[in-house]
Amino acid sequence: MPAPTERKDLAATKMMKEVMGRYYLELMSGRQEGKKTAWCTSVGPAELLRAMGFNVYFPENHGAMLGATRMATDLIPLANARGFSPDICSYLTSDIGSYLKGESPFHKMKMAGPPRADVLVYNTNQCRDVKDWFQFYAREWNAPCLGISTPRAIGELEPSIIEDVARQTESLVGPLEEVAGAKLDPARLKATVELSRRCTVLWKAVLDTAVSVPAPITFFDDTIHMGPAVVLRGHADAVAYYEVLLAELKARIAAGVAAVDGERFRIYWEGMPIWGKLRDLATQFAELRTAVVASTYCNSWVFEDLDPADPFRSMARAYTNLFICRSEDYKEKHLEHMAAKFRVHGILYHDSKTCPNNSNNRYQMPQRLQARTGRPFLVVHGDLNDLRLYSEEQARTNIEAFVEQLAGA
Ligand code: SF4
DSSP states (O other): OOOSSOOOTTTTTTHHHHHHHHEEEEEEEETTTOOEEEEEEETTTHHHHHHHTTTOOOOHHHHHHHHHTTHHHHHHHHHTTOOOOTTSSSHHOOOOOHHHHOOOOHTTOOOOSSOOHHHHHHHEEEESSHHHHHHHHHHHOOOOOOEEOSSSSSSOOOHHHHHHHHHHHHHHHHHHHHHHTOOHHHHHHHHHHHHHHHHHHHHHHHHGGSSSSSOOHHHHHHHHHTHHHHHHTTTTHEEEEEEHHHHHHHHHHHHTSSSSTOEEEEEESSSSSOOHHHHHHHHHHHHTTEEEEETTOOOOOOTTTTTTTTTTHHHHTTTTOOGBBHHHHHHHHHHHHHHHHHTEEEEEEEEETTTTOOOOOSHHHHHHHHHHHHOEEEEEEESSOHHHGGOOHHHHHHHHHHHHHHHOO
């Protein structure tokens, strides 16, 4: 059998592009139509903002676009020159570099943008960088910057933590109403949370199809198809899209269609994607007949705790019950569970230089998990956006050797 080298595109991709295109168009034309724009961190209170009628923009999505188009590496030094260290989040530095230079992937899509914020709303559940990032723009534009401070390294999700985060989320309503010039409609919030919950259920079902052997979808596909789960949760378009994608994946399973022809091995990807190298990595793994079947990253937009009957407390629980803000013990157990569930042969840890928050290889977790489960691991050093921190040659050689090791096991 000849070695497969190309990613097998899903037919649903066309619909996803339409859905995302519509979202971007609405975002960019919002100001002319008198709509206010709220910037939101990727795991921030999107449902609240959407229910209040804001156009909701996620700068981390722009960060990923800067990485995927490989524009980031040239833009990061501009932010460094303005005092942002090369060691901090390269989404932040590439996005601020993009702003300073006036260059964005949106321009290649013939769109003005990114949209200027009327208000910026963060949640520190993922990291502190998002707060510093939003505060930069708040100073630039003299716009209000509001936020939720979530504890980190949480072991048990104590009710007191949930209550505190719920109270902080509720306290955003007054200042947001001032910016929006309208009152929050509780019924609209419930409806938005319900749409977000349905999106989550479907997105999780999409990711879980890769439990099948062979897997009908890989991590590299997930990074493309996750777009609506990130930027359109709480919107009917995301629900409609994942219904179509899930149906296609179920049909693939029924017909025995594999995402990677001749799948021999299955791997779990822990850590950030390397946005500028996704295609090359997908091709290499396909050539090695190895499917990267699951990841922590793409599962980060699964919010099963959302409940329209109790919007604020359930949002607090959903956005605190995240892998990234949990304790080392919790993370270790979660990875063990995911490795077993997806029947992986090994775990690849991406040590992303500028995101320690998403690099879980640094305190001996891989060694502990290998000792307990017998599953080998590989650490790939790189970065989410800054390709100067990634040695492609070294990564290729190490991945090849890792798969050989799996074959010999
Ligand atoms: S979690 Fe990492 S990649 Fe995401 S914004 Fe924070 S530092 Fe950047």
